[in-house]
Amino acid sequence: MPRGDRMRAQMVKYLAGVEAGDVEAVVSLFADSISVEDPVGGPPGTHVVGIDAVRVFFREGFAASQPRPRRDGPIVTTAGDEAAMAFTLHLELEGGLTEVDVIDVMRFDEEAQIISLRAFWNFRDARHHGSDR
Amino acid sequence: MPRGDRMRAQMVKYLAGVEAGDVEAVVSLFADSISVEDPVGGPPGTHVVGIDAVRVFFREGFAASQPRPRRDGPIVTTAGDEAAMAFTLHLELEGGLTEVDVIDVMRFDEEAQIISLRAFWNFRDARHHGSDR
Numbered sequence: 001m002p003r004g005d006r007m008r009a010q011m012v013k014y015l016a017g018v019e020a021g022d023v024e025a026v027v028s029l030f031a032d033s034i035s036v037e038d039p040v041g042g043p044p045g046t047h048v049v050g051i052d053a054v055r056v057f058f059r060e061g062f063a064a065s066q067p068r069p070r071r072d073g074p075i076v077t078t079a080g081d082e083a084a085m086a087f088t089l090h091l092e093l094e095g096g097l098t099e100v101d102v103i104d105v106m107r108f109d110e111e112a113q114i115i116s117l118r119a120f121w122n123f124r125d126a127r128h129h130g131s132d133r
Numbered sequence: 134m135p136r137g138d139r140m141r142a143q144m145v146k147y148l149a150g151v152e153a154g155d156v157e158a159v160v161s162l163f164a165d166s167i168s169v170e171d172p173v174g175g176p177p178g179t180h181v182v183g184i185d186a187v188r189v190f191f192r193e194g195f196a197a198s199q200p201r202p203r204r205d206g207p208i209v210t211t212a213g214d215e216a217a218m219a220f221t222l223h224l225e226l227e228g229g230l231t232e233v234d235v236i237d238v239m240r241f242d243e244e245a246q247i248i249s250l251r252a253f254w255n256f257r258d259a260r261h262h263g264s265d266r
Contacts, residue, residue, distance in 0.1 A: 081174065
């Protein structure tokens with residue numbers, strides 16, 4: 001399978017794993033050296049490196065907000081080892097449903113395992129629905 | 134103006150400059166040290182560094198294909214110095230109109246000048262219309 005197609009397939013699995021709240025399904029896509037920035041430019045604790053720390057990060061994130069992604073447009077591959085995609089993330093926060101626009105940029109190793117995940121979003125731009133706090 | 138808004142404003146100007154085929158308008162958004170990867174992972178000659186080389190790169194690109202971008206979804210900022218956006222690029226190539234899905238990732242300096250532009254797209258995924266060659 002061409003590299004672009006392998007990257008795309010991994011990103012489809014990633015979104016499905018997030019949708020299902022399945023931490024192990026998500027972590028299975030990552031290399032041991034995985035680096036996650038979620039969000040890019042975020043406060044301390046949002047740049048997490050290594051599979052064990054990343055597993056905890058996703059477990060806590062899934063428990064805190066039950067994220068549900070809905071992809072917006074195609075997964076964009078490259079002739080290199082990186083790909084990107086836009087999606088809307090629905091979060092269940094205490095104050096109600098929140099939607100945030102995200103673009104994920106991922107880098108892959110030779111086995112198409114994800115070695116870097118950079119999530120572009122800005123909580124300032126999130127859309128909050130439901131009761132205000 | 135918050136940094137996110139300044140980055141967004143610069144990206145809006147970038148798309149307008151590309152739409153107008155106005156090389157100087159585009160280049161005015163770049164720092165002297167600008168690094169352009171278009172596409173990411175592309176062959177030699179697609180990673181161009183420095184304002185003079187980048188000016189030539191855009192001039193040749195605009196002349197070759199008259200690119201017209203149509204943004205898909207919001208510009209996604211971060212709390213850091215990077216932002217991203219998805220768009221569809223219409224290109225006038227010899228064989229007819231070609232459409233390609235792109236995600237641009239940009240990094241900004243303290244004056245909101247663009248210091249890095251990374252264009253994610255894969256010509257393999259381009260949609261060609263018009264006469265086949």
